[in-house]
Amino acid sequence: MLKLEKVSKAYQKGTVKAVDDISFEVKPGEIFGFLGPNGAGKTTTLKMIVGLLKPDEGNIYIDGMDNQEESLETKKIISYVPDTHEVYERLTGIEYLNFIADMYAVSREERVQRIQYYLEVFQLKEAVNDLIKSYSHGMKQKIVLIGALIHDPKIFILDEPMVGLDPKASFQLKEIMRLRCQEGKSVFFSTHVLEVAEKLCDRIAIIRKGEIIACGTMEEIRGQRKQQESLENIFLELTE
Numbered sequence: 001m002l003k004l005e006k007v008s009k010a011y012q013k014g015t016v017k018a019v020d021d022i023s024f025e026v027k028p029g030e031i032f033g034f035l036g037p038n039g040a041g042k043t044t045t046l047k048m049i050v051g052l053l054k055p056d057e058g059n060i061y062i063d064g065m066d067n068q069e070e071s072l073e074t075k076k077i078i079s080y081v082p083d084t085h086e087v088y089e090r091l092t093g094i095e096y097l098n099f100i101a102d103m104y105a106v107s108r109e110e111r112v113q114r115i116q117y118y119l120e121v122f123q124l125k126e127a128v129n130d131l132i133k134s135y136s137h138g139m140k141q142k143i144v145l146i147g148a149l150i151h152d153p154k155i156f157i158l159d160e161p162m163v164g165l166d167p168k169a170s171f172q173l174k175e176i177m178r179l180r181c182q183e184g185k186s187v188f189f190s191t192h193v194l195e196v197a198e199k200l201c202d203r204i205a206i207i208r209k210g211e212i213i214a215c216g217t218m219e220e221i222r223g224q225r226k227q228q229e230s231l232e233n234i235f236l237e238l239t240e
């Protein structure tokens with residue numbers, strides 16, 4: 001579903017190597033967590049996957065298509081929720097959702113059904129006719145999430161999605177992730193919240209200083225280490 005092959009990216013004329021020769025694969029029906037300490041290269045990797053940054057080296061395949069060569073086709077089947085929730089504040093919630101639905105050519109019936117469903121899930125029904133600039137941080141995050149789900153993407157990509165959500169919304173988002181995977185779609189997200197990764201993800205990759213230092217199921221990663229060691233210990237040990 002999503003495949004990175006020997007991907008590298010450096011900033012400042014090559015002096016800051018943010019991502020260094022990374023390869024991994026996210027399979028259909030999989031929730032894949034991307035873990036790493038601050039500055040490890042998570043956001044840079046996500047931005048390359050969604051086409052906001054061009055890799056210096058390597059290739060990224062989305063559903064078998066190279067995301068540089070078939071940029072428009074790949075963008076149609078992914079969605080990206082960045083960690084900064086920049087949104088058109090002068091639109092109402094419903095205007096924003098309809099705008100996104102128009103961009104992705106989502107039919108009237110589908111958008112009505114999906115908008116109603118997600119507004120109910122995230123308890124945003126009453127605010128949907130208000131200007132987004134009046135929304136709280138968490139409400140903005142929810143409207144961005146709904147916008148990202150409106151075209152029913154095959155791959156749902158999120159940067160630190162749980163930060164800023166209240167426990168209920170966080171639970172709902174995890175449920176949405178699980179449901180999508182049951183339908184054979186994939187979820188790829190970065191997180192610092194180790195407990196979320198441990199409970200939710202089918203597989204994880206740990207990145208440190210731009211390099212993947214561990215990748216696999218929790219059992220596989222634990223198997224290489226002491227039995228029953230918590231992800232927190234493994235993470236701290238590996239990223240030290």
Ligand SMILES: Nc1ncnc2c1ncn2[C@@H]1O[C@H](COP(=O)(O)OP(=O)(O)OP(=O)(O)O)[C@@H](O)[C@H]1O
Binds near residue numbers: 042
């Ligand atoms: N636009 C940029 N120009 C120069 N250096 C950058 C730029 N963006 C990121 N970097 C550097 O690249 C490295 C990786 O940054 P990145 O934002 O990808 O990490 P991250 O794992 O997402 O970190 P965090 O968890 O703190 O958000 C860091 O050393 C960072 O300082």
